[in-house]
Structure formats: C-alpha cells, structure tokens
Amino acid sequence: MFCLFSFKTACSQEVSDSSKFYKVETVDGNEYVGHIIIMNSDYIRLKTANLGEITINQKDVTKLSVISKERVSGGGVSYGELHSSRYFTTSNGYGLKKGSGYYQNMWIFYNQFGYGFTDNFSISAGVVPLFLFAGASSPVWITPKVSIPLKKDKVNLGAGILVASVLGEDNEAFGYGYGVITFGSGQKNLSIGLGYGYYGNSWSDRPTISLCFKIPAGKRGYVMAENYFLPIDDERVMLSLIGGRSLIRKVALDYGLVIPVVSGMEQFVAIPWLGVTIPLGED
Known part of the structure; x- marks a missing residue:
C-alpha cells in the first residue's frame, strides 16, 4: 500500500x-x-x-x-500454494516460505501455529487447551522442521522432531523424530516418511512408516490421504485418514474419515474428521 x-x-x-x-x-x-x-x-x-x-x-x-x-490459475489467484507443506495432520518435504505461517484448528480443541523463519526452516507449536475446563491437564508441543529441495518442485526432503508434554502432569517429554521425502509439486505429490517415537530417553526400536498423497480435484479442491503403518507388538496396524481439502479463498477446509485397520478386526470403524487452516503473512 x-x-x-x-x-x-x-x-x-x-x-x-x-x-x-x-x-x-x-x-x-x-x-x-x-x-x-x-x-x-x-x-x-x-x-x-x-x-x-x-x-x-x-x-x-x-x-x-x-x-x-x-x-495464476483460471484467470485468478490460486491459494493452494499457501497450504502446500501440509496434509491433514502431518507435513511433507516442502516447507513454509520465509515470513509466512498458518493457524490450524481441528475439532475446535486442537490448535497449532506454524512460522517459516527461512525458506528451509520452520517451527510449529500447538496446544489442546483442556485447562479451560476446570484446569484439566493440557497437551502442548513444538516441532522444528528443516526442508531441503533436492530437485526444485519435483523432489523435496524434510526432517523434524516433535517434542510434547502435558501441562499439569509430572511426566517426561515424548514425541517422535521423522524424515520424509516428497515426489511431485506442492499441489500434486506423494510422500513417504519414516519416524521413531520416544518417551524420555527411550526410543522405539521399530519405525512408523507413512504414505501420504495429495491430488487436485477441480480448481479449488484436493483429494488427500494419510496412511500410517504402526509397529504395535505383533499386530499389523494401519491408521488411514482419507478425505479432501476445499479452498475458500485463502482458507483451507479439510474433511475426511479416520479409519483404523487391525489384523483380526471384525467391525468397520470410521471417525469423522474436520479441520481448518488459515494462512498468515502471505497474499
């Protein structure tokens, strides 16, 4: 101005x-x-x-x-690029641009902010504010992340660590460290990730493997999925989040179903998912 x-x-x-x-x-x-x-x-x-x-x-x-x-898309501005670094809950190999950020809310209680300090380094932090309800214990977390373009707009590598705790509880920090490689552009991609959880000084001896993708569906929408293969004892466990994203100007509305799949499971279970992400600091 x-x-x-x-x-x-x-x-x-x-x-x-x-x-x-x-x-x-x-x-x-x-x-x-x-x-x-x-x-x-x-x-x-x-x-x-x-x-x-x-x-x-x-x-x-x-x-x-x-x-x-x-x-520039269809004679107007496409805001999909503002949400190119994330799926529903997890990030891919792309990072936030310097000076840009976002606020994400899922099912009212989950709140997270992210900010790009450089084009290759960002930090997100969040809270589930249960302390608003009679001072209940509240989860908090912080996630620094680095992003490295191996081939511009085609192959990106990301790595980070989530450090979490529960306010009001006498517990050690917990979370997970992860690496992810993303093939494709920020608007259409496939990501393969590997992560290890930890509690205190103890790390899991088997990794969680993730497979996520995002595909454009129309001018202002995407089909998305997150799939996690979890190392839980001798069980074969997969947790899937399948759904879509609609852009309302700059705001992203995410919706879908969380579907757990466990070996020997006799009943189909699907839990509704709803979230909104508001970009900050970009036109």
Missing part, C-alpha cells in the same frame, strides 16, 4: 509492465489478476485472462501486488 501511495504521489507518468502478473484488490472486495497495460495516478488498465482489458480507478484500489506465474 505504501509503494502504491508513493507511486501515486511521486508522478503522474503512465507506466506499463507486461512482464509480470499483478493482483489488484479493490474496496468492494474483488481481486483482479493480469498484466498492467497502463498505470498512472488516475487509473490502472489491466489485461486479464477472463475479462480482457479492464480499467480500475486508483481511488478504488486497496492493494497492488506482484504474484508469481505459478499462482
């Missing part, structure tokens, strides 16, 4: 820029995306994919920003 104001007041010279994509936000809440044909102190003439050339009065513009070509 400051840059836009500075431009307006500095000169009235007409400027054109057809090499970049711009997003113009207006006072009525609309967004327009395209190449700038003419911009001066009175108006912006924008060449859009769907509407052709349009003229927007400068007094109606609230924000003008440059966006990457990858985020």
Whole structure:
C-alpha cells in the first residue's frame, strides 16, 4: 500500500509492465489478476485472462501486488500454494516460505501455529487447551522442521522432531523424530516418511512408516490421504485418514474419515474428521 501511495504521489507518468502478473484488490472486495497495460495516478488498465482489458480507478484500489506465474490459475489467484507443506495432520518435504505461517484448528480443541523463519526452516507449536475446563491437564508441543529441495518442485526432503508434554502432569517429554521425502509439486505429490517415537530417553526400536498423497480435484479442491503403518507388538496396524481439502479463498477446509485397520478386526470403524487452516503473512 505504501509503494502504491508513493507511486501515486511521486508522478503522474503512465507506466506499463507486461512482464509480470499483478493482483489488484479493490474496496468492494474483488481481486483482479493480469498484466498492467497502463498505470498512472488516475487509473490502472489491466489485461486479464477472463475479462480482457479492464480499467480500475486508483481511488478504488486497496492493494497492488506482484504474484508469481505459478499462482495464476483460471484467470485468478490460486491459494493452494499457501497450504502446500501440509496434509491433514502431518507435513511433507516442502516447507513454509520465509515470513509466512498458518493457524490450524481441528475439532475446535486442537490448535497449532506454524512460522517459516527461512525458506528451509520452520517451527510449529500447538496446544489442546483442556485447562479451560476446570484446569484439566493440557497437551502442548513444538516441532522444528528443516526442508531441503533436492530437485526444485519435483523432489523435496524434510526432517523434524516433535517434542510434547502435558501441562499439569509430572511426566517426561515424548514425541517422535521423522524424515520424509516428497515426489511431485506442492499441489500434486506423494510422500513417504519414516519416524521413531520416544518417551524420555527411550526410543522405539521399530519405525512408523507413512504414505501420504495429495491430488487436485477441480480448481479449488484436493483429494488427500494419510496412511500410517504402526509397529504395535505383533499386530499389523494401519491408521488411514482419507478425505479432501476445499479452498475458500485463502482458507483451507479439510474433511475426511479416520479409519483404523487391525489384523483380526471384525467391525468397520470410521471417525469423522474436520479441520481448518488459515494462512498468515502471505497474499
């Protein structure tokens, strides 16, 4: 906004820029995306994919920003990239961009924030605030993560550790360390992960293996799944979370079913899943 104001007041010279994509936000809440044909102190003439050339009065513009070509979809802005580092509950090999973040809520009680300190390092932290109910013990956790692009937008490697505790209980820290490799772009990918749980100084001797994927379904939706193969005694246990993601502007609405599969299980069980993620710090 400051840059836009500075431009307006500095000169009235007409400027054109057809090499970049711009997003113009207006006072009525609309967004327009395209190449700038003419911009001066009175108006912006924008060449859009769907509407052709349009003229927007400068007094109606609230924000003008440059966006990457990858985020232009169907003549508008795709916000799927803002959620490219996560599935339902777990992350993939991609990381948050520097200065960006998110707030995630699942079934009201689960709350988590994440922030990218660099393009390769982020930290998320969360709480289930049961202390609001008669001071009940409340789980808290923090998860630092590093992300390394092995081949840009095709192969990414991620690693992190979740450190958790329960406020109000006299217990040792617990959690898990993990590594994950992701094949594909941030919008369409497959991830294979390996993790070891721990409690105090004791680590599990067998890993949990994860297999997750995300596939676009329409302009504003995805089909997603998380599958975990758990090392529980001599049982063969798989925990699956299968469902989808719908984008409502920048906000991601996740929904699905949690399906446990245990050897010898005689009854089908499916638990509803609902979550919402709000991106922070990005257009």
